[in-house]
Amino acid sequence: MEKFEQTFEAVSETTGEIYNVTFVSDGETVKAQCTCPAGQKLTLCKHVLKCIDEHTDIRYALTQCGLMQIYEEHLLLLKESEKIKREAKSVKKKFERLLLR
Numbered sequence: 562m563e564k565f566e567q568t569f570e571a572v573s574e575t576t577g578e579i580y581n582v583t584f585v586s587d588g589e590t591v592k593a594q595c596t597c598p599a600g601q602k603l604t605l606c607k608h609v610l611k612c613i614d615e616h617t618d619i620r621y622a623l624t625q626c627g628l629m630q631i632y633e634e635h636l637l638l639l640k641e642s643e644k645i646k647r648e649a650k651s652v653k654k655k656f657e658r659l660l661l662r
């Protein structure tokens with residue numbers, strides 16, 4: 562994996578403020594940092610996710626060091642949990658129909 566440092570600008574949808582999202586590779590792994598309040602608290606913010614979404618080269622680097630696979634596992638589980646949530650709602654509706662008068 563190649564070493565790199567790339568910075569992107571991300572505009573806040575709510576305040577219009579501009580944040581900087583930086584990805585740094587030391588040749589073995591990739592680290593991301595965003596200057597927004599969430600990013601400063603080391604929380605995965607939507608600006609970092611948006612950059613991953615929009616930049617193929619970043620996704621490629623994340624795949625090379627094994628991080629993209631973890632993110633994809635999260636997305637898969639999220640999708641499954643949404644499906645289970647919908648099923649739970651529909652079973653609750655059925656129970657309501659049968660129980661309540």
Ligand SMILES: [Zn+2]
Pocket residue numbers: 580595596597598599600606607608609
């Ligand atoms: Zn951010």
